[in-house]
Amino acid sequence: MGRPLETSSSESLTVRDNRTGKTYNIPIVDNSVSATAFKAISAPAKPNEREESGTEKGLRVADKGFLNTAVIQSEITYIDGEAGVLRYRGYPIEQLALHSSFLETAYLLIYGSLPTKDQFRVFETEVLHHSIIHADAEEFFRSFRYDAHPMAILTSAFAYLGSYYSEANPSLQGRQWQTLFTKGDKASLANMDKQIFRLIGKATTLAAMAYRIRQGRDFVIPPTGLSYTGSFLYQMDHLGEENYVPNPVLCKALDVLFLLHADHELNASCTTVLQTGSSLVDPYSAIAAGCASLYGPLHGGANEAVIRMLISIGSPANVPAFIEAVKRREKVLSGFGHRVYKTTDPRSYIIRKTADEVFKVTGRDELLETAMALHDAAMKDEYFTKRRLYPNVDFWSGLIYRAMGFPMDFFPVLFAVPRVVGWLAHWRQMMLQEGGVKIWRPRQIYVGAGKRDYVPMAERESSLVNSDPKKTPSTVPHSGMTKRTMLASYRGKSKL
Template identity: 35%
Template sequence: MTATKGLEGIVAATSSISSIVDGVLTYRGINIDELAEKATFEEVAYLLWHGKLPTRKELDELIAQLGEYAAVSPEVIAGLRLYPKNANSMAALRTVVSSLALYDEEAQDMSREANLRKAVKLQAQLPTVVAAFARIRQGLEPVAPKKGVGVAHNFLYMLTGEEPDPVAVKALDKALVLHADHELNASTFASRVTVATLSDIYSGVTSAIGTLKGPLHGGANEAVMVMLDEIKTLDNVEPYIQNKLNNKEKIMGFGHRVYKNGDPRAKHLQQMSRQLSELKGDSTLYEISVKIEELVTGQKGLKPNVDFYSASCYTLLGIPRDLFTPIFAISRVSGWTAHILEQLDDNRLIRPRAEYVGPVGQHYVPIEQRG
């Protein structure tokens, strides 16, 4: 047996949910460009769960279900009030999602029908708990979710307590579409490993959130915003980036293990960043981002990934930096749960081997003889 570092290039599962072939990302065979331009996030979630786009009746039923399930139990909100105000937002989300299982009477029901209902519940409740956590730490009361509106609209409403601008809703909705699934990425793989033991769907999503928390996965967009904050002005871009390049430091938001010719999602987020800049009447972040892209791509040949322009988009939407990765989770829970359902439909315990490289021929030495 020979190890492959990072499992790069290893095919670990078959899946009909999403694919990346020759740099083209599809959900259930539909190009991400089509979905980003034409579909709502609710349509995409239905597509991931059911393998087809919903009819008008099916879409209306899903939106009604999401509205019905969006409220969380008072005990969950009470738990959020006990978290430290400076708690890491992804650590808080990981903890609260685990606690949601305690208040779901179907938590241990492993039937496909119950798991599908739990997938919808998780999709409905993640925006609620992220918004509630954000408000509680500011000393504000959580805002109850609305019924009859989409996930993006509801999240922005619960976060601010005000009706969001339609341009902002459309921008966030598109971001949710773009982040919904991405083949067998690290967090999706973690969720499938967990439920392959026949653990429950909440455990699978909790594992995924813990994996997404890392800066080499979901946390990358937050790291991009840290860089933009440090640069501050357009004049500082070139010296800042050149110093990073000269010192061979990693520039977050560029390059991707799977995409060699650029992340197909990035262009949509760049367009959104520009549109939101126009809405806000301030193009500073967008112009800084474009200049960074020109320098990094020009000198290193690396192109921006999905994290790069999502950072400026979320900031222009007025979203605090440490909520960027939780928003990623709000979207990706649709993909995680689709993969969990698929894993359980034809389950086999995921248990790879390791190439042993330690000492051999060792023997136990009595403690008195150890040096």
């Protein structure tokens, strides 16, 4: 905690509050200072100061968009955005992509070390065993409209899945079951791991069912004897052929892509999972929340946006005009830029190589030439280099998915399925941290109206009515209303 200065250690920050003249000494631990230490710094309110400023209640630390706020201690993933370094549990992503597999890396992310042969066999068996879902779930998938976005289906499906597992529901199992291992309860850890096996195992099943419902295909039972990605491809593509085995080059490419997407420390969706999980809700609800967060175009939706952008550009000849439009801020170069990486995302080199392997069996994607021209033009252009905007993981991945024949709106699903692993690794770590889990409840800087008294509707002067369009409801057309209905009269019809 920050305290008025007595002695200053070299591992500390000395802060002088010029409002009061007081000096505070704030310890630096792991190259960080505690935001709560700043709360000890307070000053008397100035005359006429808004009570909402809370000056006497302590200094606040503002960080809109979490640009420099660490919310947890983690042992899972390390990123050096300046140097383009990504390591899972200390292992460079390049080595893992070359030598490991998605499921082995999943074990590494969740449990902290590479598994022995026996440990891996048990883990793989558990995950694949848990790929089957209750037959009733078919009705759930059939309840969606034929053109429902697969991410809407997947997001809902994770929350739906939780309804089957009362032992994971804190309302039924006890409000803190997920954290009880820290108090010596081994059964709670086994319960947690069972949910982890289920969620990883069933992620491909739910995703494949979302795929099949869109294609008008009946569902299949997950196969035995295939790898994780082999099983996933089988579940999407099998139409009853005998001895159906997915293409091994495509299985391997998808496995590498899954490994690269498995974790990326505290991105928006992982933070969402932890924030949601911090209320000690069940992990299915937390994963559903992560899925929703991932779907945004600034995050996992970017791979879909890249392909739409490439289609709109059309050919390499149109790249210069597109770049100029980006510079005029009329367009965004999807697949470029990253909050953490200020150089090329290390995963994008591996994905570019994987794309060539895939193109050998599928044929080159017709958008590749445009993508390469766009990439090269942006890498040379001062607008991008000055802002340190370089390709991220999404720039090339969409081209592979397209070459493999996936519809564009399925791309974010192909990101979400492997990211379930990273979300669960962080969720498990948080639940097992010493001292339990604190609910994630940030603060705000309140800049709204000061205290005012209610005015009855009949007495409201027009000067009191806000005409700012941001502060009044919009007039919206009613698409389902026909002229006939509008001309009809009926009981309860609004007189407006």
